[in-house]
Amino acid sequence: MSKHIAVIGSSGGNLYNQGGSDPKAMMKEIFTQADSAGIEVTFIQFIGAQATMDNISMDTQARLFTLEGGQVVAGEAAALKEINQQAAVLDEQLAKLIDDGAIDGLVLMSSDPKGVNSKAVAAAARKKIPAVGTGGTSIANTQAAGVRVISASGTTGTTNRTRAVAFVSALAKEWGLKYMPVIGSSAAGSAQAQGSVLKRINFRGIMMASMPGFIAMALCLALSKIPGLGGLEDVFNTLIGVLPVILAAIAAKQVSGLDEVGIVAGVIAGVMSTDGGIIGGLISGILAGVLAYYIITFCFKHKVPGTTANIAAGGLAGLIAGFAGMYAIAPVALWFGNMVKTIIEACLTFSPLLAGAVAGLLIWPAIIGGVYHAAILPIVLLEMESTGFSFLGAIDMTGLVMVSAGITLANVLFPRQKSDAAVALPGFLINLGFGTFVEASYPFMFSNKLVFGGAILASTVSGALVGLLGVRGTAYVPSVMAPFLANEGHAVQFAVCMLAAMAVAFVVTVVANRVPLKTKE
Incomplete structure (x- = not known):
């Protein structure tokens, strides 16, 4: 049988600055961790104020957060004095649930064991159910009331996630439940987040x-x-x-x-x-x-x-x-790192034209095959680390971004069918405006071998020019800015390489759009 817990408390003083100002996000972390341990959150009584509760006025606006249909719901905003009265009603309900054995444990966060949480705390003491929580004074008062607190902590230096993990870890150990903390980029958790950290x-x-x-x-x-x-x-x-x-x-x-x-x-x-x-x-x-x-x-x-x-x-x-x-x-x-940069420089010294052409030739297969971000991007960053610009960064801008811009522009001005223009225009604008989204050209490349070949040709030609003219640059910037981020004295050369890539891709795509596609009978 799964265990059932109640979460009670308030946004607190110090807690307010450590996640308490967003009760729903905080509750989401608790739900995520509890679910991982097979623990069910079945009751919430949480007062969220619009300011820290250190020296707070009873006229301060607050909301009462409760659980309805498995969802955390925020009540209407009202003065804290009125919200406390609403919370006292829930306190009685929770006390009855505890006495009836429907609640197996408590999570307390900056609770008020002498006020709006007094009846629930007294019931927890009678039933000897375990409690976990944060808040120095409130936890001390909870323990003084006879509650069996199995894990207590202050809030300083904690986060919503680490508090939730601490709560559930203690409860899972108390009840002998198997628990793997859900620690990932999403509070919703994922299979990956629950697996090996590696x-x-x-x-x-x-x-x-x-x-x-x-x-x-x-x-x-x-x-x-x-x-x-x-x-x-x-x-x-x-x-x-x-x-x-x-x-x-x-x-x-x-x-x-x-x-x-x-x-x-x-x-x-x-x-x-x-x-x-x-x-x-x-x-x-x-x-x-x-x-x-x-x-x-x-x-x-x-x-x-x-x-x-x-x-x-x-x-x-x-x-x-x-x-x-x-x-x-x-x-x-x-x-x-130095070895990688030395190898690149050695290739460029041996034959800059050949090195550029080979890089341009391979960069499309690399990005389509999923190798780009694993192999090329780290090298781009290595080059930029020392000088602020990169040979492969220039290849990226000319061979990928500008080639994609050329293909999409051709489909805007001379589309094979009218619907292609609407698809191509956003991709063209994003490539020029942001220096990314080369995937915009994929539909046209994958549906027409001539367009695909044109992309490889344009990338190879522009790559050869990059090597021959000694251009270094970067990608992931607006295309109009890219020449100004080239190595000193090479802004014009970089612009020439970019325009060449775009022109070759544009011309080949226009021609391809005028050639009838072979259809299978």
Whole structure:
């Protein structure tokens, strides 16, 4: 038989600043963790005020949150004095449920055991049911009332997720239930979130989430070339040093699934691993995330208070991963990163035209085959880390973005059928305006071999020009801005490469749209 719990309390004082200001989000985390343990939340009596309850006025607006049909429902806003009266009615109902054996445990968050929760607390003491909760004074008063509190903590340093995990961990252990914390990017949980923490290591997700940092660096470098803005070069140099920290923080957050706690662990690990560059930051961040997950899980299994568990997970995980990054990971990561960049430069030195053509030829098969984000994007970021622009970044912009723009523009102006224009126009505008969404050309490429071949040809030609003209740049920026983010003195050359890619793709697509498609009889 599943166990049934009630959640009672208020948005509190310190709790208000630690998630209590959004009761529905907080309850969602409790529901998620409880469901993972086979525990059912069957009663909610929670007062959510519009301000922290430290020295609060009885005239402050508040709402009473209850459970109706399995959903958390917010009542009408009213003065706190009136809401307390409504809560007192629910307190009597809950006390009866406890006395009748319908409630097996309590979750208390900044509750009022001497006021609106007094009857439920008294019933819990009579029935000796277990209780868990947060709130220093309220928990102390609850214990004084004779309630069997099996897990108690303050709210400082906790999050909605870590509190929910702490509550359910203690209750599951008390009742001998099998429980795997649901720790992932979504409070709704997923199979992946409940599985091995190693399954949450997603290099593509980490790299993509870090892209704004690299683009900010490239923008600062470009702006620093404008007369009077030379001081931004110092900002550029600062950002280069920060990039490993950004990657480490994102990696630790995603892998640990612990939100702020994971971020703290990642920042600590990243700062200590900056000598390893972005690879060092990435690996250290992943390690920090894994350690943070296991440390906090260990703490909760052994009834360590939530605040202490968070400090241990964020601080210890960050330090351990940071020391590993500083003394073991950084030297190897730095060597590997330099080797990759050396190989690219060696290829360009041997034959820039050939290197560019080969890169352009392979980039479409790479993105269609799912290799791009796993192999090419990390190399782009490695190149940008040291200079702010990249050879493969320029290939991306010319061979993918501008080729896609050429294909979609051709289908806007000279479509095979009228409906194609409506499909192609948004893709064309997004490619030009945002420097992404190359997938907009897929319907036309996959339905016509000539268009597909034209895309490969255009990418190869533009890639050869990129290599021949010594262009370095970046993608993921508006196409009109891309030339200004090229290596110094190559803005015009980059624009030429971009226009060439677009022109070849455009012409081949127009021709393809005029050639009748063969149909099977």
